[in-house]
Amino acid sequence: MSALEIQNIRKNYGAVETLKGIDISLQSGEFLVLLGSSGCGKSTLLNIIAGLAEATSGDIRIGDRSILGVHPKDRDIAMVFQSYALYPNLSVRRNIGFGLEMRKVPVAERDKAVQEAARLLQIEALLDRKPSQLSGGQRQRVAIGRALVRKPQVFLFDEPLSNLDAKLRLEMRTELKRLHQMLRTTVVYVTHDQIEAMTLATRIAVMKDGRIEQLGTPEEIYNRPATLYVAGFVGAPPMNILDVTVRNGLLEIAGSDVTIPLPPRYATIGDGTRLSLGIRPEALRLAAEGAVGLTLPAKVEVVELTGPELIATARIGGQKLIACLAPRTRLGEGESRRFAFEEEALHLFDPTTGLACEGAP
Incomplete structure (x- = not known):
């Protein structure tokens, strides 16, 4: 059974059709990157999966359950935002465990989950600091830790590295790759950065004008582009x-x-x-x-x-x-x-x- 099934998703804003029938089937443990330039519809699709926007038509299923119309907190997903979205007045420890705290998870269980996430992300020494005392890379690790402790079926990442400098982006790409290899959780990741897409993805969906131009492995996308757009978009310098x-x-x-x-x-x-x-x-x-x-x-x-x-x-x-x-x-x-x-x-x-x-x- 597919871990995530996106079936003919369409999204209209009045007369403007933003998504024009998106079909993607992900098996458990896949790392899908939605790749495309600004305005192609990739973030809109991610927000529909997350429950932050409603689809005009189509269906999205996690396992055997449709999640359209289900409240975001009940979808068994976790999302990491571009802006980190940390609570500035809370410590790293409480930021990571905040979602569990809201769900009334017992303190001992919550503390164990926070410690495990901090160990995986190598931020154990930072647990008592506030976000203002952290670097950009450290804040992103905290945001990822907050998603990790929930142990969701699907992780969603919305351009999580775009606010980092080149050196930190490289380090965080390596960290994300390592985490995925360890956890084997299903991931949907939005970016306009083709290097992120090529290095992280098990499959890439190249999007343009609300459609998928090509869906395939990084090797297929790079070596056998299906369209002129894909050929010109993927590669630096381009084809x-x-x-x-x-x-x-x-x-x-x-x-x-x-x-x-x-x-x-x-x-x-x-x-x-x-x-x-x-x-x-x-x-x-x-x-x-x-x-x-x-x-x-x-x-x-x-x-x-x-x-x-x-x-x-x-x-x-x-x-x-x-x-x-x-x-x-x-x-x-x-x-x-x-x-x-x-x-x-x-x-x-x-x-x-x-x-x-x-x-x-």
Whole structure:
């Protein structure tokens, strides 16, 4: 039986349809990340699961029980907010145990649960402090601890790391990963940060305009994007997208006289078809002088060293091409170079529908 079942959820605000039929089935212990830009509907969906907003139609079930219309406190869920939502006048100990206190859980049982949560989150030394005496990362641990002690069937996280600096975000991502591996509780996690999604999720739902563009594992989302939107949204830098036309078994790159062979798996695509060609920046490498094989000639415009990699922005015809190269690559701005790649790195999309083209396996 699924731990969480989201069935054709729709949400309207007057004539505006915010969610347009969301279907997701989660097994117990899965970590689902709802990924998308602001306004895509991910937080609205989370709030409907939490009971903070009502669905216009559809159903949500935890186990064999529908939770629509059930009061949030009776849904057997716990939510961690972006703003922490801690009580400033209460100690860490009382903040973590507040929900249990409201449920009249006996003091001894409550104290045991708080101590266990503090041990898991490595904040035992902070239990007698007030929130104002804590760092951002420590406050987030307290908010997570307050959810942990309830032992819910489903955890909900609403962009919990967005208020932290880069170093703390990395540390807290690791902590969340460790906790999930230990507890194996079902999690629904909202973020616009693709690195959080890729590192934490067992499955990712990429959302756009109230719909799911693709639902799959991080590996599927990254290596086999189902749409142009997913291809361009997931990845940093994003996937290169070039306008091409199929001609006599070749792909002609618009704005240039460059052609490359049409991959055999797409051999059924007809002559004259206009397509979008996708290739990830990290799939490109500088070709050696006189190298044979698949290459794209381009003129380098900008070279940026980030530390672990060298990012080259080039032009092929009038179209932009970005390559992520080894940091010690010798490459100058204004140079004309060839970038090599493997056939498997190419993705073809229908520019009208935005869908990935079907290719032979």
